[in-house]
Amino acid sequence: MGRSPCCEKAHTNKGAWTKEEDDRLISYIRAHGEGCWRSLPKAAGLLRCGKSCRLRWINYLRPDLKRGNFSEEEDELIIKLHSLLGNKWSLIAGRLPGRTDNEIKNYWNTHIRRKLLNRGIDPATHRPITDPDTNQTNINTTTAAGGNLNQNINSSPEVTTGATTISFASTTPNSPATTTHDLVKKEISSDSFTGRKIKNQSPENQERCPDLNLELRIGPPHHQHQNNTLSSSSSTSSYMTQHQQSVEYHHHHHHQTLVTGGRTSGGAIICFTCSMGMKNSKECSCTMSLNGTSSNSTGYDFLGLKNGALDYRSLEMK
DNA sequence: AATAGAAACAACCGCATCGCC
């Protein structure tokens, strides 16, 4: 049984978008919202395939896109998320407001790969590149920003923080080295961001990684509908960007719940700004930080960028 | 100034997955 083509190829434009096409798409989506990509081109008077329209909107025209260079913090966040998730660019993008999966994917391939190689880290496995001559690992811990990443991710099979132990170790000591994201891939049971079910959630898998919440879920770290403890100040609501509204739209479409975030295991409430690692931001509206002090002074270290330990609780959704 | 090669980025393609019927 053949696959039906996504569009009528004979009468569709391809290649670079013109200004007119962009304008048409923008005005149509402004008027009617996203969705129904298949019928959108015709309705909007575009000679494009729906897929192409969606891609153009998501990756280029969406008004909340950040553009511009990636910050050092974003770099490190991407690296850490990639070490956990592998090439799950959409999941990674879900943690970087204003960035698209395509943008991150391209940035990874052009910048971060090289950056990691320069640090002596294999970008695919996030492990130190082994020198075949000496059979010793090449660990470079002198990199300025995030230079301790090697130690945190690679030097020990277990990442231990004060209260939370996150283990990536396989219980089969003789098994070959497994990448972090390989493990996570196997263990993740459900992807709440996409709503897609992921296989391999077996009791055996749970046992292999008992410390890791196997329901690791990634999603926008804030959802007002579900977390009425968050501040409703204008500064907070301003971060409910159009992107997030858009995300909300899509995932409402899939009848799923978005990640709540914003509350620590200790009950302290953190704001979205801090949960995204934007330390000391003016936008911060935290009531308390992890240790009960004002996060305006300390900043919540999203994903453990400061201490090198990922906070899976912030990724978890109830 | 011209050119080649590298880098960056936008867009396409095929496939996986979802939800509906």
Next chain:
DNA sequence: CGGCGATGCGGTTGTTTCTAT
């Protein structure tokens, strides 16, 4: 339960821009 259409994801390719010579 299976078929089908719609959507989204990730890999890849094509084009443009930048840089070195």
